[in-house]
Amino acid sequence: MKQIIFITSNKHKVREANKIGKSFGVEFKQKFFSYPEIRADSVNDVAKEGAKYCYEKLRKALIVEDSGLFINALNKFPGTYSKFVLGKIGLDGILRLMQNKKDRTAFFVSSVGFADKNQIKTFNGVVKGKIAKKIRGSCGFGYDPVFIPNGFRKTYGEDDKIKNKTSHRFKSITKFCKWYHKYS
Numbered sequence: 742m743k744q745i746i747f748i749t750s751n752k753h754k755v756r757e758a759n760k761i762g763k764s765f766g767v768e769f770k771q772k773f774f775s776y777p778e779i780r781a782d783s784v785n786d787v788a789k790e791g792a793k794y795c796y797e798k799l800r801k802a803l804i805v806e807d808s809g810l811f812i813n814a815l816n817k818f819p820g821t822y823s824k825f826v827l828g829k830i831g832l833d834g835i836l837r838l839m840q841n842k843k844d845r846t847a848f849f850v851s852s853v854g855f856a857d858k859n860q861i862k863t864f865n866g867v868v869k870g871k872i873a874k875k876i877r878g879s880c881g882f883g884y885d886p887v888f889i890p891n892g893f894r895k896t897y898g899e900d901d902k903i904k905n906k907t908s909h910r911f912k913s914i915t916k917f918c919k920w921y922h923k924y925s
């Protein structure tokens with residue numbers, strides 16, 4: 742098993758990453774370390790700067806992950822501000838903003854930022870879907886109870902097995918594991 746430090750305050754991210762990492766022989770070790778998240782429209786930029794900052798401070802190979810929900814009818818809001826917005830207006834607030842919208846399409850993006858002494862690299866994953874009309878299910882975290890991935894009827898909150906096989910994080914972490922397995 743190859744190990745890598747995962748700097749995050751979110752235990753759900755680590756749990757999901759370890760389910761995926763298992764089949765690649767990669768184990769993610771959660772570490773709490775506070776780093777500044779830059780203001781940017783892309784999670785890729787936030788992850789890249791975050792990984793760079795953490796490596797400069799800790800001098801150990803590590804990853805960070807930045808993710809968010811982008812809703813098309815709301816001009817890609819809440820995007821990189823997903824956590825903040827959820828804390829302020831909640832899922833009910835998001836559903837209210839979507840009340841009269843015909844276009845309910847949205848996507849989650851995840852960007853894994855890796856840094857060590859040689860390089861900084863990012864690995865991105867996207868999953869497309871739509872915003873449900875009601876809060877459904879209690880699995881997962883964040884926006885999972887209102888996100889229905891394309892090709893399915895249930896929200897991620899109702900079915901975490903679907904999430905683990907299709908999510909933005911599944912895609913970004915899989916890319917990272919394939920690369921890291923050969924690299925390290």
Ligand code: ITT
Binds near residue numbers: 748810827881885
């Ligand atoms: P870090 O310590 O890793 O930054 P965090 O929870 O603050 O943990 P982010 O800054 O990347 O993570 O914020 C992403 C937010 O986007 C997260 O808090 C959720 O509200 C939402 N989000 C991201 N991925 C999600 C997922 O898989 N399912 C549901 N919501 C998600």
